[in-house]
Amino acid sequence: MIALEFPPINEILRWKDLFPTFNKIALIAVAAALIGTLIFLLAGSKDAKVAPKGIRNFAESIVEFIENGIIMQTMGRQGLGWTPFLLSLFSFIYLCNVPGIIPFLQMPATARMALPLFLSLLVWVVFIVTGFKHQGLGYIKSSLFPPGVPKALYILVTPIEFISTFLVRPFSLTVRLFANMLAGHILLVTFSLLSEALFQAKGNPALIPVGVLPLFMLIFLTGFEVLVAFLQAYIFTILTAVYIGGAAHPEH
Amino acid sequence: MEAFIQVAAAVGLTGDEAKAASAASSAGFAYGLAAIGPGIGIGYLVGKSVEAMARQPEAAGMVRTTMFLGIAFTEALALIGFVVFILIGL
Numbered sequence: 001m002i003a004l005e006f007p008p009i010n011e012i013l014r015w016k017d018l019f020p021t022f023n024k025i026a027l028i029a030v031a032a033a034l035i036g037t038l039i040f041l042l043a044g045s046k047d048a049k050v051a052p053k054g055i056r057n058f059a060e061s062i063v064e065f066i067e068n069g070i071i072m073q074t075m076g077r078q079g080l081g082w083t084p085f086l087l088s089l090f091s092f093i094y095l096c097n098v099p100g101i102i103p104f105l106q107m108p109a110t111a112r113m114a115l116p117l118f119l120s121l122l123v124w125v126v127f128i129v130t131g132f133k134h135q136g137l138g139y140i141k142s143s144l145f146p147p148g149v150p151k152a153l154y155i156l157v158t159p160i161e162f163i164s165t166f167l168v169r170p171f172s173l174t175v176r177l178f179a180n181m182l183a184g185h186i187l188l189v190t191f192s193l194l195s196e197a198l199f200q201a202k203g204n205p206a207l208i209p210v211g212v213l214p215l216f217m218l219i220f221l222t223g224f225e226v227l228v229a230f231l232q233a234y235i236f237t238i239l240t241a242v243y244i245g246g247a248a249h250p251e252h
Numbered sequence: 253m254e255a256f257i258q259v260a261a262a263v264g265l266t267g268d269e270a271k272a273a274s275a276a277s278s279a280g281f282a283y284g285l286a287a288i289g290p291g292i293g294i295g296y297l298v299g300k301s302v303e304a305m306a307r308q309p310e311a312a313g314m315v316r317t318t319m320f321l322g323i324a325f326t327e328a329l330a331l332i333g334f335v336v337f338i339l340i341g342l
Contacts, residue, residue, distance in 0.1 A: 009338065069313075069317075073313065073317040074317065113258075175331050175332055176327065176331055178323060179331035179334050179335050180327075183331075183336070196325065231341050234320070235320055235321075237326045238324075239321070240322060242321065
C-alpha cells in the first residue's frame, strides 16, 4: 500500500565525517562547550555593580536556578562551592540536547553513547574522590556498611551497596541520558517518515490527507522534546548533586 | 525467541529471514514488557507527589525535587528495556 522503509539505526545516528575523526556530533559537542563558555564569559565581563540586564541577567538566572533549584535542595548550604561544576555540567548537557530539535541539525549529541558515558565517568570519579577527601578511608565504611543495619545483614547489604553505588550509578546515569535522547530522536524520525510516506502514497490518493495526522504528532513531539532536553540536563545535574552530597556528608 | 523462529519457519520464511522476523518480534516484546513496571511506578509516584503538593503547597519545591529523583530511578528500568530493544531489533 505505502512504501515505508525504516532506515537502519546507523543511518539515522551516524553522520558523515567532516574530516577524519571529526564528525558533526563532535562539532555539536564542541559548539555546545564554546557557546556555554562564551555566554558566561560575556556575562562575567559586565560590570557587577550596576543592575544586571541582557546577557548577565540571563546568566544570573541560570546560576540562581542551579543554586536554589539543585544545590540547596540536595546538598544544602555547604554544597554551594560545587556551583561552577554543576553549572558547566548542566549547560553543556542542555546545549548538547537541544540540537535534537533545531532544524537542519536535528541530532542530539547526547544520543550517542560516548558523550553521556564520558560525563558519567567524570561524575563517578568526582564523587568517589570527594568521598575520600571528606571522610578519608571512612568513606568505604560509610558507603559499604550503612549504619543502623543489624550486623548479620551486612553479608547481604554490603555487596548490594557496592554494586549499586560503584557500578550501577555510572551505568544508570549514562543509560538514562543516552536512551532518553535516542528515544526522542527515533520518535521524531518515525513520525516524519510516516507522514512523508503518507504524503507520497501512490495508488491510493485517499491516504494523502491522512498524512496530516503524523505531522501534527511530529509538531507535538518536537514541543515535548524541548521539555525532555531540559529535564534530562536537570536530572543528570541533580543526581550528580545527590551523589556528591552523599559522598561529602554521610548519613548518620 | 525459539518460539518465534518456529512460527516464522512455519509461515515459510527461511534462515536469515526467520531470524530477523523473530528478532523483531522479540524486541517488541522486550520493550513492551519493560514498560509495564516503570509505567505503573511512575504513575503511582507522580500521583502521590501531586497529592502531597496539594496538601502542603509550601513544600512543593522539595516534593518536586524528590519526585524527579524518583522518576529518574524508576525510568531507568524502562530505558534499559529500550536499549535492549535497540540491541536485539537492529
